[in-house]
Amino acid sequence: MKIIKRNSSEEIFDGKKIINAVTKANNASEKKYLTNEQINDIAEYVEYKCGKLGRAVSVEEIQDMVEDQIMAKGAFPLARNYVKYRYNRSLIRRSNTTDNKILTLIECNNEEVKQENSNKNPAVNSVQRDYMAGEVSRDLTKRVLLPPDIIEAHENGIIHFHDTDYFAQHMHNCDLVNLDDMLQNGTVISETLIEKPHSFSTACNIATQIIAQVASNQYGGQSISLTHLAPFVQISREKIKREFLAELKEMNVIIDEQKVDEIVEERLKKEITKGVQTIQYQVVTLLTTNGQAPFVTVFMYLNEAKDEQQKKDLAMIIEETLRQRYTGVKNEKGVWVTPAFPKLVYVLEKDNITPDSKYWYLTELAAKCTAKRMVPDYISEKIMLQNKIDKNGEGHCYTCMGCRSFLTPYVDENGKPKYYGRFNQGVVTVNLVDIGLTAEKNMEKFWEVFDQRMELCHRALRCRHERLKGTLSDAAPILWQYGAISRLKKGEPIDKLLYGGYSTISLGYAGLWECVYSLIGKKLTEEDGKKLGIEIMKKLNEYCAKWKKEESIDYSIYGTPLESTTYKFAKSLQKRFGIIKGVTDKNYITNSYHVHVTEKINAFDKLKLEAEFQTLSPGGAISYVEVPNMQSNIEAVLKVIQFIYDNIMYAELNTKSDYCQVCGYDGEIEIVKDNDGKLIWECPNCGNKDQNKLNVARRTCGYIGTQFWNQGRTQEIKERVLHLSNSVLA
Numbered sequence: 001m002k003i004i005k006r007n008s009s010e011e012i013f014d015g016k017k018i019i020n021a022v023t024k025a026n027n028a029s030e031k032k033y034l035t036n037e038q039i040n041d042i043a044e045y046v047e048y049k050c051g052k053l054g055r056a057v058s059v060e061e062i063q064d065m066v067e068d069q070i071m072a073k074g075a076f077p078l079a080r081n082y083v084k085y086r087y088n089r090s091l092i093r094r095s096n097t098t099d100n101k102i103l104t105l106i107e108c109n110n111e112e113v114k115q116e117n118s119n120k121n122p123a124v125n126s127v128q129r130d131y132m133a134g135e136v137s138r139d140l141t142k143r144v145l146l147p148p149d150i151i152e153a154h155e156n157g158i159i160h161f162h163d164t165d166y167f168a169q170h171m172h173n174c175d176l177v178n179l180d181d182m183l184q185n186g187t188v189i190s191e192t193l194i195e196k197p198h199s200f201s202t203a204c205n206i207a208t209q210i211i212a213q214v215a216s217n218q219y220g221g222q223s224i225s226l227t228h229l230a231p232f233v234q235i236s237r238e239k240i241k242r243e244f245l246a247e248l249k250e251m252n253v254i255i256d257e258q259k260v261d262e263i264v265e266e267r268l269k270k271e272i273t274k275g276v277q278t279i280q281y282q283v284v285t286l287l288t289t290n291g292q293a294p295f296v297t298v299f300m301y302l303n304e305a306k307d308e309q310q311k312k313d314l315a316m317i318i319e320e321t322l323r324q325r326y327t328g329v330k331n332e333k334g335v336w337v338t339p340a341f342p343k344l345v346y347v348l349e350k351d352n353i354t355p356d357s358k359y360w361y362l363t364e365l366a367a368k369c370t371a372k373r374m375v376p377d378y379i380s381e382k383i384m385l386q387n388k389i390d391k392n393g394e395g396h397c398y399t400c401m402g403c404r405s406f407l408t409p410y411v412d413e414n415g416k417p418k419y420y421g422r423f424n425q426g427v428v429t430v431n432l433v434d435i436g437l438t439a440e441k442n443m444e445k446f447w448e449v450f451d452q453r454m455e456l457c458h459r460a461l462r463c464r465h466e467r468l469k470g471t472l473s474d475a476a477p478i479l480w481q482y483g484a485i486s487r488l489k490k491g492e493p494i495d496k497l498l499y500g501g502y503s504t505i506s507l508g509y510a511g512l513w514e515c516v517y518s519l520i521g522k523k524l525t526e527e528d529g530k531k532l533g534i535e536i537m538k539k540l541n542e543y544c545a546k547w548k549k550e551e552s553i554d555y556s557i558y559g560t561p562l563e564s565t566t567y568k569f570a571k572s573l574q575k576r577f578g579i580i581k582g583v584t585d586k587n588y589i590t591n592s593y594h595v596h597v598t599e600k601i602n603a604f605d606k607l608k609l610e611a612e613f614q615t616l617s618p619g620g621a622i623s624y625v626e627v628p629n630m631q632s633n634i635e636a637v638l639k640v641i642q643f644i645y646d647n648i649m650y651a652e653l654n655t656k657s658d659y660c661q662v663c664g665y666d667g668e669i670e671i672v673k674d675n676d677g678k679l680i681w682e683c684p685n686c687g688n689k690d691q692n693k694l695n696v697a698r699r700t701c702g703y704i705g706t707q708f709w710n711q712g713r714t715q716e717i718k719e720r721v722l723h724l725s726n727s728v729l730a
Ligand SMILES: [Zn+2]
Pocket: 660, 661, 662, 663, 664, 665, 683, 684, 685, 686, 687, 688
């Protein structure tokens, strides 16, 4: 009789192995639960049963039978020991796969790692070092740091415990950098005191240094606000004027004051150009210790300025930022292409949303920039003030931390709203589709399983929280001691920042679309489907509210970006439930509350519908519409932007501008199937399929990626339908 080993090779059945394993577990117990005779019986019985099956049996099946037999003999504690023994053995095997993973990634043969992060190039030495550290962290997380049932749920795709590659260290997810405090009150970078800068361009330079440092000390995204740079425009203006007047005096020239101011403003503009250029170029060219460009978002919010003069200065910085982004950056061939970073977020407000408003010209420029470069994304001040209400009943408008995670409203001990300097502890995502399918269309069972899964997520989130507890400020001085987040003392633990709503912790969710469809066969775009979808979202919120109340930890619902996890979830669902039409028949599942990418729906209906769900996703979410090349139809882009202002808090437009290095084609690079059915990218003009000679930029999860994607995500990109056609809006 043959058995199938774990590496898929066959082996002759050997009953002695069973006797050995059970005897070991028996000897390791406090008392001997079984006699040697009983153990022999078990081995004989299992052999007999395997023989009766008439096929090769797997090691796992045999171990299950052994477990059953131990229990049949009433030796329950021994059965538990045996399970533990099995588990430990599997950990030893797993540590060997870590060796393999590391070796294959160094030789560039690890497909999984290759496609994991669309902004990391795994052929590069520094990225490989980061990935090696990541593998060690994953291994420790699985074997030592997390309870086995959470790891099991993670591996079976029931939940996703994010960022296990960083979990071994005491690192958090993302934050809003308190640039204002750092620039105004000084900071310390690499043990060097950096005082308040004396010009705009120096302030920009310091800002990029800060971004790089912050990015190396956390694993998620960060955001900075241009408002914090605006005061330095006035400082530069005064400085330029002083210097210019001194020049004139030296040359004995007299010019009238108006002319002086004109020349000063001209020189000031050059200074702003230089400063903004520093940020754009530094951010895309920097490689942090994580082996990638910093995941940074730049916030552009006129109303955040202190007074009218500062607002004007801020408008100048925003204008220059948009102009430079519109131009793009040069690729290695010297062609202007779409950079992935920084992400830009532009706030729509009274002052810039109608053609007769003062800063409408900025919104027009933003629309042009979005059409060509996919950014900026848009926040509606109007909707956000309704959505983000603090405990005093006041609405607030502020930026996300990185790509989509939002803080919850918070007022400090002086009753003042506080956003900059706050952060997110981390994410655990629940696979809603798995709950739906486990329930087998039975709603009662659905809520039962839902409750169990919530408890699982809760425990997993607690592990994240506990991992951060006791972290000393010395772990990341730039964050905890020198102002990016706080000004704690050396050696002080960060614990107080983990409670009372100062930081959030995120309960992510994915696949609401497929979950609802699996239960009642309705789409979120149908009345009944929407109703159930909203009910599920409310339930997620109820859970977070309950935990928050009990623990004073700010649990918040988060529309997970799901980067490569979409593929993992889809594959796990297929394995567990088979192929079910409309639910598991794709290699991806739908992000957060989003309408399925293949669903035909126009941009306005989509945004309107998704706005209702977005309100129920306070820890973070973004909606998008997929559009064709709209560079010759800016009017239509502006119509969408105005619709966003009136209807949804946070949304983006996915446009396309790719480049083929072989033939110089500038348009949309397409996805085709190769002979083996694998999805690959191809230039529609010359047929070039070499990824190294194609510049493709797509937004997948809030951030723009430029290093290609795994098969699941690629299929999702291929199947996206357009939500807007130029003709509809003509
Ligand atoms: Zn081409």
